[in-house]
Amino acid sequence: xxxxxxxxxxxxxxxxxxxxxxxxxxxxxxxxxxxxxxxxxxxxxxxxxxxxxxxxxxxxxxxxxxxxxxxxxxxxxxxxxxxxxxxxxxxxxxxxxxxxxxxxxxxxxxxxxxxxxxxxxxxxxxxxxxxxxxxxxxxxxxxxxxxxxxxxxxxxxxxxxxxxxxxxxxxxxxxxxxxxxxxxxxxxxxxxxxxxxxxxxxxxxxxxxxxxxxxxxxxxxxxxxxxxxxxxxxxxxxxxxxxxxxxxxxxxxxxxxxxxxxxxxxxxxxxxxxxxxxxxxxxxxxxxxxxxxxxxxxxxxxxxxxxxxxxxxxxxxxxxxxxxxxxxxxxxxxxxxxxxxxxxxxxxxxx
Ligand code: SF4
Numbered sequence: 174x175x176x177x178x179x180x181x182x183x184x185x186x187x188x189x190x191x192x193x194x195x196x197x198x199x200x201x202x203x204x205x206x207x208x209x210x211x212x213x214x215x216x217x218x219x220x221x222x223x224x225x226x227x228x229x230x231x232x233x234x235x236x237x238x239x240x241x242x243x244x245x246x247x248x249x250x251x252x253x254x255x256x257x258x259x260x261x262x263x264x265x266x267x268x269x270x271x272x273x274x275x276x277x278x279x280x281x282x283x284x285x286x287x288x289x290x291x292x293x294x295x296x297x298x299x300x301x302x303x304x305x306x307x308x309x310x311x312x313x314x315x316x317x318x319x320x321x322x323x324x325x326x327x328x329x330x331x332x333x334x335x336x337x338x339x340x341x342x343x344x345x346x347x348x349x350x351x352x353x354x355x356x357x358x359x360x361x362x363x364x365x366x367x368x369x370x371x372x373x374x375x376x377x378x379x380x381x382x383x384x385x386x387x388x389x390x391x392x393x394x395x396x397x398x399x400x401x402x403x404x405x406x407x408x409x410x411x412x413x414x415x416x417x418x419x420x421x422x423x424x425x426x427x428x429x430x431x432x433x434x435x436x437x438x439x440x441x442x443x444x445x446x447x448x449x450x451x452x453x454x455x456x457x458x459x460x461x462x463x464x465x466x467x468x469x470x471x472x473x474x475x476x477x478x479x480x481x482x483x484x485x486x487x488x489x490x491x492x493x494x495x496x497x498x499x500x501x502x503x504x505x506x507x508x509x510x511x512x513x514x515x516x517x518x519x520x521x522x523x524x
Contacts, residue, residue, distance in 0.1 A: 174424070176397040179368040182298045182341055185249030185270035187225055189343060190368030190400040195426055197417035198225035198370075198403050199410045200253070205242070206234035212245045214410065219248055221414040222429065225401065227251035227273060230264050239267040251300070255307070258284035265291045271343075273300040276330045277309035289339045298341040301334070303327045304374055305348035319348055320356035324364075327357075331365055342367055343400070347374035351389040362398045371399035382406040383416050387423075394424050428463035431518070434482060435468040442470030444488040444507065452511055453486075462522055466514070467496075476501060484517055486510045 181191030189196060199218055203210040205228045215226050230236055230252045243250050251271040252264035258279050264272050265288070272292070276285045292299050303326050305319055312322040323346040334342050344367055346357040354373050362369060373389035376382035386404040393399045402420065404413040421427040435450040436442075450468045457466070467485030469475025472494045475487030480499025487494045493510040495502045495517065505513045 174395060174397055174426075177362050178366065179400055180340070180366055182343055182368055184225060184251070184298055187249050189370075193400070195394065195399060195421060196224040196401040197222060197414055197421070198227065198251075198401055199223050199413040199417075200227040200229070200403070202410060204235075205229055206232075206238045208238050208241050208245075211238065211242055215242070215246045215248070217411055218414060219246065221411045222418055223248060223410075223414045225249050225251060225271075227253050227403075229253050230260055231255075232260070233263070236260055236263040236267055239264060239269055243268050243270075253302075254279075256280075258288055261288045262291050265295050265297055269297065271298045271300060273302045275302050275304060275307050276333070277303065277312075277326060278307050282333070285333065286337065289334065289337055292341065293339055296341070298343060299334075299339075300370055301327060301330045301342055301344045302370075303330070303344070303346045305350070305353065306375075318356070319350065319353040320360060323348060323353070323357035324360035327361055328364060331367065340367070343370050344368075345370040345372065347372055347405075349373065349375040349385075351385050354389045355392050358393050358398050359396070362396075368400035369398060370401050370403065372403040372405055374405050376405045377407060379406060379408045379412060382408070386416060387420050390417075390420050391424060394420070394426060430460050431457050431462065431464040431466050433457070433466050433468060434479060436470050436475065436478060438470040441473060442488070443490040444470070444493075446470045446488065449486075449488060449511070453514065456511060456515055457518065460518060460522070462518070464518065464521060466518070484514065484521070486514050 179190040201214045203214050249270035252269035253273045254261045312326040327344050327346045348354045371393050373385045376385040390402050402417050404416045406413050438446045453468050464483045467479030467482035469487040472487045472489040476496040476499050479485045485496050492506050495513050
């Protein structure tokens with residue numbers, strides 16, 4: 174799949190756009206002024222692979238916390254600001270690596286211009302974050318479709334930024350409707366060459382939000398659109414990162430670590446395959462080699478059904494089978510299956 178070529182920006186040490194890998198980001202849900210809790214959550218996000226983290230900056234207390242948070246974390250920090258341009262200016266002074274604003278709710282143009290000038294001076298990029306829920310009245314009441322309104326609103330801001338010769342920006346146009354989101358990004362991508370932050374906003378709880386994000390983000394990525402992704406879930410933000418990487422993995426865009434495939438089970442299954450698969454997932458959560466590993470519910474059909482897997486286990490009554498590319502390697506007592514698989518994976522790791 175061919176990526177739509179975008180220009181590259183740098184957020185702290187992270188490159189976004191151009192030929193940089195599509196990055197995965199998330200947002201904390203702690204009170205930003207609670208430095209301990211916010212840093213603790215960011216550290217967990219870092220461990221999960223999060224490459225960029227955004228924090229809400231609703232007030233002066235949150236701005237005051239930014240520099241302390243930044244000192245204690247490794248990944249670039251983004252300040253999310255609505256309505257108050259002074260907070261945006263203060264966040265730029267506090268050392269945020271990027272700020273996210275929706276120019277439509279920041280106020281008049283001179284305020285947006287002031288933010289742009291400060292960002293230029295500090296060499297800090299800005300995300301123009303247009304959202305269905307906070308569309309400017311002019312676009313909300315335009316009579317156009319939501320997708321067109323989102324794209325037109327973003328294009329107006331893009332024009333404004335470019336007229337000021339400020340190109341250090343990235344754009345998002347999100348809605349909770351998957352179809353409107355996809356269409357808005359398609360319209361936008363056909364007209365701009367800035368990097369795009371993609372995601373479906375207010376996507377819902379874990380299962381619903383994962384499905385909507387996988388379809389929305391996945392469709393766009395498959396079309397080559399998108400340079401960084403944020404899965405938006407009403408769940409622990411760690412899940413956003415996990416789902417983000419799984420979307421990239423499923424599209425073979427970033428293969429970090431193994432992909433576990435497992436059968437849905439049927440009447441032939443003799444063991445608790447859900448528990449077994451979870452155990453394998455957990456044990457391999459730190460593994461970095463891009464293997465496809467199968468966990469199958471029966472010896473009779475499992476190895477054949479999972480012949481595209483590099484390695485696999487098929488469970489049986491009392492004993493299971495270890496296999497590679499559909500071919501049996503050896504039979505193993507049921508209780509030793511996972512350990513036998515892990516030993517084989519380590520042999521791969523060592524080359
Ligand atoms: Fe059923 Fe075996 Fe296929 Fe799993 S591998 S779905 S248990 S036949």
